[in-house]
Amino acid sequence: MKRKWIAATAMAVTAGLLTACSGGSGDTPTNEKVTLTYANWSEDQSPAMKQIAAEFEKTNPNITIKVQTLPWPEYWSTLQVGAAGGTAPDAFWMLADHFREYAKGGQLLDLSDTVKSNKIDMSVYPKPVSDSYTYEGKIFALPKDFDTNGLWYNKALFDAAGVKYPDDSWTWQDVQDAAKKLTDSKKGVWGIAAPIDSQGGFYNTILQAGGNIINPEGTASDFASPAGIAGLKFWTDLQAAGASPTLKQLSDTEAVSMFENQKVAMYTSGAYWALRFYKNPDLKDKVDVAPLPQGVKRATVTSGIGNAGYAGSKHPEELKKFLAFLGGTRAAEIQAATGTVLPAYQGTQKPWLDSMPEFHLQVFIDAIDYSVPLPVAGNASEWQGLAPQFLTPAWDGKKPVEQAAKEYQDAVDQVLAKQ
Amino acid sequence: MTNVATKPVRRPVGRRTGVSKPSGWWGLAFIAPATIGLVALYVWPFLSTLLKSFQDVPAFGPATFVGLENYTTLIGDGDFWKAFQNSALYTLIILLGIPLAVVLAALIEQVGRGRAIYRVLFFLPVVTLPVAIGMVWRFIYNGDFGLLNYVLSWFGIDGQFWVADPRFTIYAFGVVGIWMGLGINLIILGAGLQAIPKALYEASSLDGAGRVRQFFHITVPLLSPSIFFVTILSVIAALQMFDLLFIMLRGVNNTALTDSKTIVYLFYEKAFVQFDQGYGAAIAIVLLMVIMIATALQFRLQRSWVFYG
Incomplete structure (x- = not known):
């Protein structure tokens, strides 16, 4: 008796599974x-x-x-x-x-x-x-x-150092000079955050220097070209000048948190932080955004x-x-x-x-005109992961940028060649 | 005394024939839930992983058989050996935590009232969300504002970037790993301690043995089966370390991650970030073999130090 009951239950369960699997089949009339x-x-x-x-x-x-x-x-x-x-x-x-x-x-x-x-x-x-x-x-x-990316900056820190706010006329040199002036090691304030950041950082500067990140065919990278090296140097120079927290400091405390804690005066990144900065009562009146500085030309990656x-x-x-x-x-x-x-x-x-009327967010929309798609050739997640490994020595000043860029390029090209 | 207690009880032989044939079906039914679970959750995934390790598995579409290619790539892969080294170092550090657990367990056993409070305190990390643990330790280890560097500064010691400098990360994780594992280890060792007859301590103190001598000559030998068990579990867990790395280094752009990957982290990265499932499977199989060898080795070595009353 009991055995039959169990068998029946089993049958019912199985039948249920079968109908569940076959559910939703057949043609789909519009109504x-x-x-x-x-x-x-x-x-x-x-x-x-x-x-x-x-x-x-x-x-x-x-x-x-x-x-x-x-x-x-x-x-x-x-x-x-x-x-x-x-x-x-x-x-x-x-x-x-x-x-x-x-x-x-x-x-x-x-x-x-x-x-x-x-x-x-x-x-x-x-x-x-x-x-x-x-x-x-x-x-x-x-x-x-x-x-797209812009140059977020902290007006209060600019005022304190007596530096003019960034605007659309700013070049790389202006950022480098301002970053040094804004740095006040006694107060623990740095001019800019210079992490190894591809999308918000060195991809943009390589493009601004007139280079490519990956060639149009998607078969090779361009990091060791003169433009590639110039784009990387923009950041390593800031590190060498002590105008940014070190990589170790930026590993412990993310660049965006450093900016939110008002430890860095400038931070290049995307529009997606706008709401977070706006909702922070300490930052709302102090923060604004300018276009990325120009190198040889204007450029930003977009995705x-x-x-x-x-x-x-x-x-x-x-x-x-x-x-x-x-x-x-x-x-x-x-x-x-x-x-x-x-x-x-x-x-x-x-x-x-x-x-968010207090922020000049229009710069992110204007940036569409000079934006370039984020490079995604080949197994993108594999070669994108290589940046910290090969660029850290250059950022730390332990290897010449040219050498690190060459090794980085070779490693990326090896991944691209696999497809 | 202990001999009497551990002597196996002889089973009445006659009963065994009493199981009649037709009821064998019921036996299968009773073990079915466990068996199905085991097959579906362990045996089947294991077999499919083994198969994948001999294949090139693209994100979509059919896999192709590549023989030993994944394994030969693995042998020549510097990243794998680096991860292997990191996992081995981490495991060694975790092993150092076991003597600490034994001493702590013995000390807690000495506490009369309030023993439970200590147990709870040590057990808390076990039931705390790993994410929360990761956040707290990241704060403790922070190079600029960390609690650890603050304490070190009292003694005039220069602080370090404990989880941002690849020279220190594995050691820093080792400390967290020991702390996280203490709770379970203390429970197991505590149970082992309670099985040691108090009379042995009384007799030895009449013979003039001090606390320290009792610890080394009574506690440690009689606790050795529990210590052995704890060691086996700790080594397996240490070789599988992944969560601390994932929480404390990934997603925060930590440049120390490159040099701090463990075997399981590398597996995760290959299989789930880079979608190279065949290679990931090969890493998993090699890890399984490493764990099996490490465990077999311990069973061999235990003959010389574990004392089964």
């Missing part, structure tokens, strides 16, 4: 009730994403959007395993350095036709960002937001999140509709109004600027 998942990695932005989803559901009552937030360390491994196993979210955030792997592996929904049929004008997005989500002529993601769809989604038509909505004005406006990010859609950034 069927459909649920799509939309994954991101930011707790901060999750409310805005939910608001966008709700807005979409209003006009598409048959589609329900489930917003999922995964912690950053797990996001990419979960997405990768999900894509390989057929259980990935339908829509998800994509980054340029992971994009190629997914596009090459056929994991992303081709949006080229959607762009055409919805008459989406790709020129409304910053070109470097939209280009980074194109693979072999096909569009696989629509830009969600973007970031942005793209909204992509999973090629294995069971509801590709509904998914395309949702992704088109995510790339549109309404979704951009909701993002701008929440103040967390700079939306990629041209002309929708005003609410973001207005939310």
